[in-house]
Amino acid sequence: MPRTYGCRGNHTFIPDDSTGPRKSAEKHRSQMSSPDVDRxxxxxxxxxxxxxxxxxxxxxxxxxxxxELVVDIGEIDPDSRPLADAAVRACPVAALRIQTNTPTST
Known part of the structure; x- marks a missing residue:
């Protein structure tokens, strides 16, 4: 079963190949800044x-x-995007959203 870290706020999936909470958090933060990644x-x-x-x-x-809802994936790949959209639409209380990181032009 995937592990999640954090308090009662937004749950964030941390891959099982990590070496502990601190390393996992650092790895996750570096993934969050990658361009064109949907979560x-x-x-x-x-x-x-x-x-x-x-x-x-x-x-x-x-x-x-x-x-409690747990997100099982770190990044939404293009093949999974329709499923992610369906999950967002299915939520009657709008508790799900898709976050898109796009690179900023300088």
């Missing part, structure tokens, strides 16, 4: 655990034992 973000404070997003995209998200 599925959950607002855990808004999520009410209906599970409609999990039904729409079971390969991308799941509810854990406490009915």
């Amino acid at each position: 599925l973000i959950v607002d855990s404070g808004r999520c009410e655990g209906y599970g409609l997003c999990e039904q729409a995209a079971p390969d991308l998200v799941h509810l854990n034992d406490e009915d």
Whole structure:
């Protein structure tokens, strides 16, 4: 099962090949700054655990034992984008969004 780190805010997937929370966080921060990367973000404070997003995209998200939504992927690849869009649309409380990092021109 994937691990997540953080408090009750936005859960962030940390790959299992990491060597601990600190290294994982550093690796994750470096991934966040990569250009043209789409990520599925959950607002855990808004999520009410209906599970409609999990039904729409079971390969991308799941509810854990406490009915909290966990994002199972770090980056949305182009093949997974339609599933991510479906998960966002399925959420009745708008707790999911897709974050796109695009490079800024100088």
